[in-house]
Amino acid sequence: MMSRTLLCLALSAATSPLLADTVWLKNGDRLSGTIKFFEGKKLLLETEYGGSIALDWKKIATLQSDQELLIKEGKITGERAKSLLAAEEGKVTLVNGEEPRTIELASVRQIMKPKPLVEDLTWKGNLDVALDYKRAETDTDDYEVDMKTQARHGLWRHNAEVGYDREYQDGVVATDNWATEYALDRFFDEHWFWQGRLEYKRDQIEDLARQRTVGTGPGYQFWDNELGAFSVVGLLNRTDYEYANGENDNFYSASAKWDYNRYLIGKSMEVFSTGEVGKPLANVADYTLDTALGLRYKVNSWASLNMKAEKELVSGSEGDMDETRYSLGFGVGW
Template sequence: MMPRTLLCLALSGASAPLLADTVWLKNGDRLTGTIRVFDGGKLMLETDYGGNIALDWKKVATLESDQQLLVKQDDITGERAKGLKPAEPGKVTLTNGEAPKTVELASIEQIMKPKPLVEDFSWKGNIDVGLDYKRAEKDTDDYDVDLKTKARHGRWRHTAEAEYNREKQDSEVTTDNWSTDYALDRFLDEHWFWQGRVGYQRDKIEDLERQRTIGTGPGYQFWDDELGAFSLAGLVNRTDYEYSNGEKDNFYQLTVKWDYNRYLVGKTVELFTSGEVGKPLGGVADYSLDAEAGLRYKVTDWASLNVKAEKDIVSGAEGNLDETRYSVGFGVGW
């Protein structure tokens, strides 16, 4: 029994490298792992001996992979290859059954895993925390916590967001608010979806104390792949305002929401922005804006540093709101 077990272990160990992707460098070195993405002149190779390794594309001689990969030679078109086979230095062969194609490495702009309409469960998200303690003529404590997560199963996508902001100068609280938002998308095809959303905001300092929103409308997913995603949605919302003096307003408004993120420099830097701008269908307010933009730098696979700017505006309402926040902090992602 023992010899048979040892034989199975030996065979599985011998076959494991065959399943790994292989990258040959111009200096003669050979690295094995899993090709994650190529972008911005960096090829990300995930290894079990060194984590994610960013390889300079100019140093790569050729490569091999049994993965199905999308190889793009310009910003628009790409070829879905069933695998990659090594070729002469400076080239690689895209395998597609009976029609293999050999291309120059220098002509390739991106390599990524193709992402068709999802038919299984996927979950990703980020928690970003910003802390600022200042001890000077005025003591300042500033806290900023953001949570954003998405779950996808088949044609359904769930997006949940929560945020908390608090700032205190000396003994006086100058900012104290929190918000939550939930959106449910039903994809009609690979790009078009229909969204329903609910949101709530609470502010203990500003005149505009509470905002409640419920809305629905169509959206379009321009792309969603290894390097990021971009979507727009146009919604008709019902919004309720409550002010600190006890007065209330409710109205309908047209809203455009956006959600964009893009990885740069071999997925080590992420540019992101999201938010919405709305125009009320009445005289309650001129317009509203709730937006954020920033950068994340990945320190590890799950930890990152971030810098971010946020803007909240409600213009023309009884309780005008105009807040701008800047934060630097750390976060975790999955």
């Protein structure tokens, strides 16, 4: 009975123009909107009446779309469908200019808009700027710029970060440093991957002028879709220090990193957290912690306001360091 109902719906849709994609649920409900993305367990449907709605893939009977979509049934290769047609429960028909092909919904691993060069490329990122002016016994002007971007295609994911911080106290430069990091992930399946990381820090003021870190280790991706992402990585690192007086030092360490973000309220709000906790394999320090927690509010499709708290903690035999910073700024996202 359900199959006949779906077939009638599909035939009626084919004879009348559609202004939106359509998703039929197994309980008989029908939702209209724009299919944005599917990966793992959730299909993201953008609607005019409810914003972004995440639908459980197992609850979907079939779907229909007039937009061109990339349908991936395997880890790497995919089929570029010019449109999707509703089929019997648990299936969907791909139309790509040749003979339509009906597939099982259970076989679909990913649905996305194809890119012009690398079809399965996904690229996202944020550029945030924070300004802090304090007028008191000591006047302080603080400028901070952070960029984070990520690109993925097939089994590979590229991660890059750049940050710059400059602070004036009574017109004198008190802080002037920048840092950059690049990490390459190679996935073995939907969750497990191996990461290689390069990190460089440069400070124009402090005695520790340069830091270089090379690390590698396994990682686990809990989820990564239009509603957010969460991954953890365990790394074995080698770090080289270069001091302003020309002296050098190096040591090995083990560390754990995390990267989390989650969109809320129709993707208008984003909670994010990144961090790394490490343990040197020598007597350099007992442990280190570098973490950030923030909230980003989207003003429109590309602009946002953000609040962030950052904490850097070092516990060691030569003394402890405990610094916490709070910032409010604006940014752009893509």
